Amino acid sequence: MFSGEQIASLFEELGITHVVTVPDSTIGPWQEAIAQRGRTRVVRVCREGEAWQVAAGLQLGGKTPLVMIQCTGLFESGDALRNALHDWKLPIFSIIGYRSYLNQDTLPGDTCLVFTEPVLDAWRIDYRLITQPSQFEEIAKHYAVCRASGKPGAIVIGEGKA
């Protein structure tokens, strides 16, 4: 839906200092462009729960991190994000890849479609769903709203394959 260059440029405009990430087949290819531009550091971690807590350390340390993971990793992240976003009240923003939202050919009946949005609601994460390229500007708008309110938020990107 979006190129790595588009995303890397956007992160620079938003002042994102670090992207803490575990890849999937949609968001993973963005890493190279982000790393090549050099103004936003890519921090690769081994599991998604780590990503929230590394981002928490970055935020506490005065930086502006963003967590970029797939929805399956969101499911894995529960306690880590609960602690970072709700105990310590750190306004960490995230980009969540929504597996199978646009196409279920690879994984017919993928239960990511059942659980992703209820899980985001359960964790009280204010999110916007992006399903087409024309919505690109909504990413920056939602980020600005979340920053202004000092609260965490997410952009959920519809994905077409597993």
Place this chain on the structure above:
Amino acid sequence: MSAKEAIVAVHAARGQRDIVVTTMTPARDWMTLPQQPLDLVLVPSAMGHATSIGLGLALAQPERRVIVCNGDGSMLMNLGSLVSITAARATNLVVLVFDNGVYEVTGAQPIPSPGTIDFVTIARGSGFPSVFEFSDVDSWRRDVTTVLKATGPTLALLHVEAVLGIPGPRSPGPAADRARRFTESLKKQS
């Protein structure tokens, strides 16, 4: 050595600009000592993630040393973080693993495979350039400064005695307020 003796040595050796992250049993003992603005007591925590928060702090504050005082049960919950730490080249990060073989704060139930798990080998296999192991307090007191000044990332395994019947750490205050004060302290001391 006792966990308290081990943590007292860390407290004495830390520099004024160092960030010290504590969790679980090390947090309980740390809070009995005089506190400084760059102490981050992870109570409440997401168990296992002290090393991850430490990594984030180390990347955010590369001119400071970040010391994470972790438990063995907590370390087992997030072994992958050791690989993330070396991948990120967090040379200013020191991980101290307090190994007592039990989940002390929940009543001293054994961790999986106590006495068998080898954190030293795991750290070396994860790419840590500086790895240490201590069992007696005199050696630890003598070498703690060497450990903190080693080329990082650094891991030191501290074999400590389990203490039974002592409650786990209590939160020293609302986490969000402490987070705000901590970040402000970093800015003031930059």
